[in-house]
Structures are given as structure tokens and as C-alpha cells.
Amino acid sequence: MDQQSVIFSYTAVDTMANVYGPANVYVNPIAYDPYSNVVVIIHRSKSTYATGGSGGIFYAYSTDGGTTWTKRVGPLQAGLVSNGVGRYPSISLHNPALAKSKDSVLVQFQFPVLTGAGGGFGGMIYGTDPGVGANSPLSVIDSVDQPWSSSMASPTILGADEYLFAAPNYSDAGHITIFRAADGVTFTASNPSQLSAAKIKDGLIDDVAGIVYRNGVYYIGVRAQFVAAPTSDTGSYTLGISKSTDKGVTWSEFEIVPWKALVPSNYAYNIYANDFVVDGAGGYHWLTVGVDTTANPDLWSLFHLYKASGGSWTANKIKDLPPHENWSYGALSQTLTENQLSVSQDGNIVAAKWIEDGRGATYKDSLPIADVWTATWKAGSGWSTPVNRTNTPEVNDQITHIAQFMANDGVAHFMRNQSPTIAGNSGTLDVGVTVVYYSNDKLTSVRRDEGVVAGTYELNQNYPNPFNPTTTISFTLPKAGQTTLKVYNMVGQEVATLVNGYQTAGLYFVDFDASKLASGMYLYRLQSGSFVETKKMLLVK
Template sequence: DVNGDGYADVIVGANYYSSNTGRAYIFFGSSAMDNIADVTMTGETTSYNLGYSVSAAGDVNGDGYDDVIAGAYGYSSLTGRAHIYYGGTSMDNIADVTMSGETTSNYFGIAVSTAGDVNGDGYSDVIVGAYGYSSFTGRAYVYYGAADMNITCDGTVTGEGTNNYFSIAVSTAGDVNGDGYADVIVGADHYSTNTGRMYLYSWRQTNTPDVIFTGEAITIFFGYAISTAGDVNGDGYTDVIVGAPWYSDLTGRAYIFLGGPSMDNIADVTMTGEDTLNLFGYSVSTAGDVNKDGYADVIIGAPVYASEKGRAYIFFGGASMNSSADVTMTGEATEDYFGISVSNAGDVNGDGYSDVFVGASGYSSSTGRAYIYFGGSSMNSTADVIMTGDITGISFGESVSSAGDVNGDGYADIIVGAYAYGSNAGRAYIYYGGSSMNNTADVTLLGEASGSNFGYSVSDAGDVNGDGFSDVIIGTYGYSDNKNTGRAYIYLGGTNMDRVADITITGEAEQSYLGQSVSSAGDLNRDGYADVIIGASERAYIIYGGSSMTNIDVTLYGEAIAYAFGTAVSTAGDVNGDGYADIIVGAYAYLNLTGRVYLYLSWSAPIVPRIASVQDIPSDQGGKILVKWIRSRNDAKGINGISSYTIEQSRPAGANGFFWEEIASITPRNNPQYAYTATTPNDSMAGNSGAAFFRVTAQTTDPNQYWRSNIMSGYSVDNIPPFGVVGAAIAAFNNGKISLCWNKNREDKDLLGYIVYRDTTSGVALNNTTMIAQTSDTTYLDSLPTRVGKYYYKIAGIDIHGNIGAPSTELSQNVLAVQVTKGVAPKIFALEQNYPNPFNPTTTIEFTVPSNGRATLKIFNAIGQEIATLFNGEAESGKYHQVQFNARGQASGLYFSRLEYNGKVQLKKMSFIK
């Protein structure tokens, strides 16, 4: 609606107008829309091709009027342009924002579209395609809207290869993953000999870091080692740890950055090595909670301490964590490189304390060792389990990690890499945990070929396929005839884990070095499957877990070549407390080896609050509904931008739209999510949907500045049945009638009445029993028993919403005689239609005969099989003969009653419906 009159408008392109100058026409909508253009935009020169692509742009500048975008791919030798025109009450045809392509023959503007609000700032964004980029590889450009929108591109995505025509089509995808951010889709119709591909980008998870941490000086290799630190200060947010091993003549440092809803890039705890040439911080990891004090601890390696003997240090977490090591472990001999790898081992012996794992790849001429230290209330520095490599020169212990619980026995397991084994073919060894863990490998995984460096990186992968067993991931950056394309292999856990890789991810090209680092990423998209992250040369790849993992889902790019982006990757835990796992990527060579680390939040709140759900409150009597919403980004510590959340409710929209009633004002508390229990006008029930609509507005102290959520509806239901009926009693009269009575239900205010059930078999479930009456009284006289025999009764309460309560105890009564009031039967041969029909499970059948004689009445199913004989004997004339058929145990369907008398036969159809 570009002119704000309440009617949607349309835009039409005509790119061949006047020697391909091109035009775009806007037609205003109205109650009597005409075909005369209201605004006409014209290209700048011939061959400009303005209008080849046109689209609504959303409201890019936030003035309340929708805007439009038009492409002109012919500009300047096919460099191309895209123009944005702002809407308004008097919209003009002068472009307000003009974006241009990078170079000639790019065809920038061949496709344009609104992108939605991909960055959650409240302004609509746009996406522009340039399918000619780099020999028709193609590229798409995203520009963020703003009050003073600029022409600087805010993000790009590029096709996979030449002649793919990537970005020949671009569009918003809406919010496909429900994270509050718009997503975009890009088409490449020429991919793979015109097979074509479409790419979906959850832009918030594509390639923009949320926090960037930079080293304090050049040549310190900040970011060489990175890891989640766990929650070291117990504030509910996970923290991260970064190593800078070349700090101050290789003394080395490690930095802990505390997580929070507005995490900064200033180190909160800094630990420094003991002396020069220690390489303290060469390896860093969370240690879990080794002393079980409720705070996560960290472990840091210094592999060249004391002539490469090496050390590893554990620092206990705390509300005010300090920089003094609490436990120090030292290698056995010089050149052991003890501490070259460190890791949390999980709880391998099941004593409730986290354990740690330290590698010493140089031990005994690079045979290598790995040491497990059990946690405890007074943890010591003596190794509890020692694993040693098979032969010399294999660098066993160069990489170590917890493996999770791969065999599902309740004990954490570990994995050790030996990348140099067999001319660098490499191996990895899995050791199962246990109450008395040993040092014999339980699973040995083998590299494919020499030079692959299989096992250079190893990690727990989490449970990527959701089968309940932890899985592992192993990197082999040298894969493919020493061309360093690289691979990563995922091995699925199980009670009998094998050594065949279940998932293989291969680098994009030679020298990709894919697999130089690997890690579990946690569950980034919160779909219930663990995800993984894999480092490569200047890239990092995220692969989402699932029942069938196949594709790289997100690619992260470094800022420039030669920064070593991707040499270290790790899960960061949930640093901002939004319920989603986050990730970190290191680039130790950034700016003369100063180094950088990039934190990517899987999700962070947009500025506009978002209603996540409107749901009935379970196990109540109706009338209430729970509204849940995601906070505004400005509702965070240190910002104080939101003064309140206003909740409004409306009945379904009428001819004049919604009518909003303010029902609550909620004080912001810096919570990631909020919930409010609202009262509904009525419940959902027969004849009334009960739908109620809600919206949430984030208010500020300025009444003219606020952010309003999406609108979402829901309904309440009464899902509590009435109390069970008690005090039921039964009595029979001589005429076959049966009297029932029971106590009145005085507790349920919404009680409608009582249902009476009757059956001829005891113990039948209520839903299979015949309902014979509904009454509001507490007595009932059953005057319709149709045969002599025993009858069984139950009584249950029913409320106004149709909920049926627990039945009374079963009552039974023998009927010794029944009274059938009928006249004299005609002396004819007749088989009457059964009643009731359809029936469940019993029905009554009557017949008459013209004179005394033998008669047979049988029941058959639809394929002619005999089911029952109901009468076989002498039948009197002038009398109604009445029998009952009970179909319990038979299938629903069509049945036949067949009466045979004196050589004559009659048939009747009847339907049994359960």
C-alpha cells in the first residue's frame, strides 16, 4: 500500500519501452480500481531495461508507507542497477535509493524482491540478483532497510560454479523456521546442465558474526584454540574461552568471556602462562564441573613447558572466578608435548564428577599417550587411566575429546586421534567408559589413504540422528591424494558401534583443508537433532543433524584470505540464554597474527517482539489461554529501551477489522521469553470456534516509539471431565422394568447431566457400551429391557462441553420376565427388519409364520459365512417370535438375517457399526 489509503497497489514493468529504456507503472488500488497508471518511472537511457524486474519492497525506511524496487540490468554495459522508490501520500517517480552492480556483464537487477526483515531491526530489507557475476556463477545481494537507507551491500551469497545463473530468481521466503527473522530464497536454473537448484537462506544464520573478539597485540595467535567454557560463574549463561599461545614470547594467555543477553568482547578473566616458551593456551577446553561445586571449570594446555615436557592446568569456576590454577598436571619427560590437546572427558567412571583428558603426542618418539584424570571433591594431579599409542611416530594424543556415550551404557566415552599412523593415513580410537575403565581401545577407526591425516581433529558430535546414542566426528584435512581437499566423517553410535563412516562431508576444492577442525555445534536450530561444525581454509561449515544428514546447511566466511579463519571451531553453548546453541570460529592469523574469534548466535531477538504461541491451558475448566512471546531485542541488561509490554485481545475481525482491547501491561525483566494467562470470552465448543486474537506491543517511554508483534489466535477449552458418579444403586420390578438412582454431583459447576449406559455383558469399556438415556435427574427407570436375562448398567456425568467423567461402579440386575405389548400376530410368513438398525452390538429380530411348523433363523456375513443360528425349532402361528443377535467380536459391516420355513426363505440386510 504505497499511498497509505488502505488498499493494496500493483506495479508493472515494461523493460522494452522506448529502445529498452524501460518503464515501471504503479496502479493504485481502490474500491473501484481503474487501469490508468498513477505513478510512472522511466529508465535513464536506452538499453537501461528498467522494469525487467519489479517488486514490492516493504517499508524500507519505516515511514509507514510501503515502497517499491525496480531492476535495470542493462545499465552501463550490463553492470546493472536497482532503484527503490519510497511510497507516500503523494508518491513521485524519482528513485530514492540506487544500488549498482560490481562490474560489467553482471546483470545486477535481473531479479529484485523484498527480503522481509532479515536482520530484525523493524525495517524491511531487499534482495537483488546478479546472475552474470563471475562468468554467470551468479551472486545475490541483500541491503538492509533504515530510516536513511544507504547503498552499501550488507550481505552476499554466491553460486556454486560458472554458468549456474545463480540469482536468476530471488524472493523473500517469509519466516520459514519461526525464529522471528525473514528468510530468503535464490534460484539457479542452469545448475548442473539446467537441472536447476533453489537455495534457502536463514539469513540470521548465514554469515554475520554477532560478537567479534580481537587479540590484544600482534603475533599472539589469539583464537588459535577456542572452546565453550561452560557456565563458569553460575549466572545461567554459558561462557567461552580463547587461547593466545604466542603471547609475550610464547608465554601464552587464555581469556574467558562471560556470556549474557548482551555479551561484549572484553575478557572477564585472563590467565597467563608461567614463563616464556610455554605456549600456554595452545589448547583450551571446558573441564565440566570436576569438583561438583555447581560451577563449570576450564582446562588449559601448555605443551612446551620445561623443554616440551608440557603441562595442563585446571581453573575452578566460581561466582568471582580468579586466574590462579587449582590443579596442575605435568608431563612425564621432555619432548612429550603433554597438554598439546586437552578436553572434558565427561564422567567416564560414573561417580558424578566430570573428568578431564590430556594428550601428549610426543611421548616416546611420538608414540604418544593420553591421560584421564578423574574429578573429585579434592582432585589431584595423578593420572587415573593412561592410554598409549600402538607404535612410534603416530602422534597418538595429538587430538583428544569426549565422545559422549556412544554405546548407551550410561558412561561417557572418549576418542583419541593419531593422525600420523601409517604414513599419515591416520587412526582414531574410541575407549568406552566404565566403573573401572581400562586403556584398551574398543573401536578403532582407520583413515582411507596415506597423507590423509585422519584423526587430526576429533570430537563428540552429539546425537545427530536422534537415535539416543552419541556420535563422533573426525577430520582428515589431507584427503584426496595429498591435495588437501579434506573430509570429515561422522560415525553413528550404537550398542555395537562399527568402524564404517555413516556420513561423509568432502571439501569443495583442492586446498580446502576441510576437517582441520571439527566440533559438535549443539542443536543450533532446535529441531531435536545435534548439529556439527567443520573448519576449512577460510571457511566453516554447519551441517544440521537429522534422520538423513546430507548437505552443508550454512557456510561461514572469513573476512579475508590468509587470516586462518576456520582453523579452530567449537560450540559456544548458549551464551545469550535464548535456548539455542551458539558457535565460535577462530582466525588466529588476523592482522599480523593478532587473531580474532567470531561468535555466531543461532538466534537473537529481533527488535519487534514476536508471539510464539497462543495455546489452551491444559487440565483446566476452560476460560483461560496462555500467550507466549519472544522479547524485544531492546529488553536486555544495560539497554533499558522497553518500558512495558502491552497485551491486546480482539474477537475475530469483522468488516471493519479487529477491535483491540488492552488486557494487560507487563513489566520487562530481561527475560528471553514471556508468558501471560489471558481470560477468553468463551471456550471452543460445538457451534462456536471460540477464537481469540492477540498482539503484543513493546512500549518505550516515548509514546510515539513502539514495536508491535505479529497477530496470533488461539482458543480455550474445558478439558476437565466431571467427577465420577458415586452412590449408584439398582432395583428390578416384576414387569421387567429396572430402577436406577445415584448421588447428585455438587462439585462441577458446568455439569449438564448424566448418561445411562446398558449392556448384556459385564466389564465392557464405556465407549463400546450402548447409551440408553441422558438425564439431568439422579434417578432413571429403564422400561425397555427386551429379553429375559442379566443386564449391566453404568452412569457417568457429562458437562456442557461434552466431557464425560468416570463412570459409576457397574450395576447388574436379572430380568426374570419382559412384557411385550403387541396385538395378535398375523398368520403370514414374514421376517421383520431388525431394530435398531444400524446396531452396536445387539439388535432384535422378529418373525411370524402362517401355521405351526419348523423354522430356522440364521445370521450370515457379507461373504456368505454363517455367523449364528438364532432360532431352530417349532414355530407357532399367530405369535410374534422375537430373538436377539449380539455381534460382539464381529467386524463392522453388512450382515444378513435369513428365515427359512416350509421350503420358503426370506432375507433382510442389517448394518453393524462399532
């Protein structure tokens, strides 16, 4: 597969005393809500603005999609513990009314806290700030003697009327606890039998990779050793999915992903960096890295494991990664290739983000100098060409995250937490002062011209026309609304959906790739509110 490269820039949001916070692939330190256009980043503190140490938990927010920022809302432990013991925080935005005002959007957070004289993991704080920037956190500390995991994944729950999150619990052989809040504020904990130690072999839970809400159903993706796993996976970690149709009260038995049967047999195991989302049609998506141990050096490959609703599992190799085996950031080695997924508001686009070091096998054991890469998936189109988003061979882009949601136009939101001296890498990067950086970038073929104020609805003629095989369709919207742009053949059959979701006012450009279609005349139809217009275009191959 060909490779492309672009460069995006970062904005400095705030500082931390060290990198310990987002340095875990399963936490979710950045969140985006497309209805209010709010972005939030949660992070640990620095003693210059948080008395008591580097473990104070704060968040910064933007109400204009990441252009300007307000920082240091917190500390979110709200006096329950000192500012020295918070770790690995996750954040999400709960907007059940799909409100546009930040004051109607709840900020949900979870993070582990160190406990006891030894300062080990075990406690947890979770809660709600009742409005973005309200700085009135309703925080709860949960059983500091409980052996909670060192990370709690925040959910992807756009439009859900009930908030929930999950945390691995090691108070017995190991199970998953569900925390539910019908009002987004008052939480109830439960231990569903389907997520119990009886289902997870020897309590071996790697982590909760993702929690997703789609069309009235909650889903949870877990990497663990499952009792019900096939014989081929005995003794190894694999991937499982459970779902709830009653708002998290009861859950289905785990559906085990037969990943070893899907990928070539020379891939002996998958690394612990995995992510899980559900698309708008109810399809399951896992992003994982398989390791081919027959290669020298070992070959790491990025795989997309996919199951359409009602379909069967398939595996698609997105990219072979350049040989590199030392993913330490200073003393840290728990993020690896940082592969994560984001899904669009309407569920039609899935984006993959990962890092790689392209210097080759000579440097495979050296500290990494990484770049951020992305690719996007659409139903019926498969994966786009992987793109190097940073392309900075002397700058180490590590400790990166992508927000779990992106807009329907494909704009995704990223964060990075690194030393202000960003060139190179060293064995002490994890303990030095770090900066919380933010960036966004458009990952798909739908573009909006921010400088145009549209006065009327208008669907323009595609250009070029005739075309082979790509063309661009532009249209204007004078006001926001649910919008679709679809392509039909001359007998009225839909052959492509280019736009489907809530769009703000403005001028849009949409790239259409007809490489899989036959030559001939096609119709494209724009509908937004009560406005409907159709035009013709000619594909000549």
C-alpha cells in the first residue's frame, strides 16, 4: 500500500510535572462532543499550580473545537485525597439531550489513586462536573482497600440517556465492575455474573479496551484470558465482547474474537495495545497488532478485525510496521504502538491512529523516534492509504491519544504529552516536566471552508465532469441540520453515501471515488431539512 505524509502542528495547553498520566494506551484523556463542539483534556498537575504534588487531576476545555482553551479546572479529587496520589485519568462528555451549550454537557471522569504506606494502586475516584467548566466536581472515592486496576476506560456514549463505565476489579480472582448513573451524577456499582471471574480464566484481565453505546445497546470490549476461548487460544490473551440491552443491568456472554484463526498462522500473539468501537450499523471493530515470530526480527503488523452486524469475522492487515521492539519512553514501556480508534458521530467512519519508528532494524532496540500515523475505514470502501501525520524524523511523537469521537466531516482530535524539548529521546523523559499538546486534523474526504458564510442552499455541479475515477461535489448550507449526500445509478439504486449526519452551516467539498463503479450516468442528491436537489454526473472509464 502506498504511503502519504502530511504535517500537523500542536498547541500547548498546559504543563505537568512528568508524563505519568496519559502514558497508558487504555486510558482516554481526550474527549470531543460534536453537538456542543467541546473538547476536553484531562491530565495530572504540576506543583506550581497544585499544592501537594504531581497527582492532582485537572482538565482543560475548548468550546470552539480546539481553537482556544481554558485550563486548570479542578482538582477533581475535591479534597477526598491529596494532590499527590491521582494517576492515569480518563474523561468523557455526557450529552444525552444533544445540547449545544457547554453548561448542559456533563464532564465525567475516573482515575485510580495510590493507597497505603507503600503507595500502590488500589483506590479509585470517579465523578461528574455538572457542566463544562463548572468546577464543582461531584467526586466519589471508592474503597481504597479495593484492588482496582491502574486504568479505567471512559465510554463512547454519544446520545445515551444513561452514563456508565467499567473497571477491572481484583478483589477476588478478577472480574469487571459496572458503574451506572441514570442521571449522570449518582452512580450504582454492580458485578454482573456475565463479567465475573467465572468467565475470565484465573482473573487474567489485561484491560477494558472500549465501552460503546449505539442505538440503545451498550457494548464492552475486553482483552483477557477467557474461559470460553477456543483451544487455540488457551494460555494467551484474546479479545471478547459483551453487550447489554437494559442499560448495563445484565450483559450477554462474551463473544470471543477468533483472531488467531483470522490472521496468518505465523502471528503467534497480539500485543496488549488494542482498541474497540462499534459503527453506526452495529458492526464491531478491533484494532490490534499481531507479532510474527517467524520473521527476524519479529514482524509487527497492524490488523483490523471486523464483524458486520449479522456477519462473520474478517481480518484486514492495515500495515506492516517497521521493525522496532523498544517502545520505552524513559522508564515507561506501557504504550507500545499506541494504536487506538475513533468513530464519527454517525458511525459511518472509523479512524485508526498508531505510532511507528521508521528508521529500520538497525534501531529496533533503541529508544524510539516515532511518528503518528492514521488511516480511515468506510463501509463498502475499506481502508484508506495510511498517512504519516507528523513526518518529523528528528522529533519523537510518543504518548499520543485520539478522542473516541470525531465529527462527521472526519475532523479528529489528538493530544500528546511530552517534554518541551521534543527532539530525540532519552532515558529520563518520563520524569521531566512535560507539556500537554493538542491538535486536530481532517482525516477524510469531506472538507468545510471555514471562511465562507452561506446565504442559501445550493448543490453545485461536480468538477471535473465527465470524470475518471474521482470528482469533487460542493454544496452550501445556510443553517445547520441533518444532511445527506447520496449517489444513485440511473435505475434509482443507491451506490454511495457521502454525507449522512448533522452538519453546521457553510460551504462543503466532498471527494467522490467511483473506481469501483461502471462507466455511465449517475445522480447525486443533497437533502438538508426541507431542501432537496439532484444533479447528474458522468463517469467515463
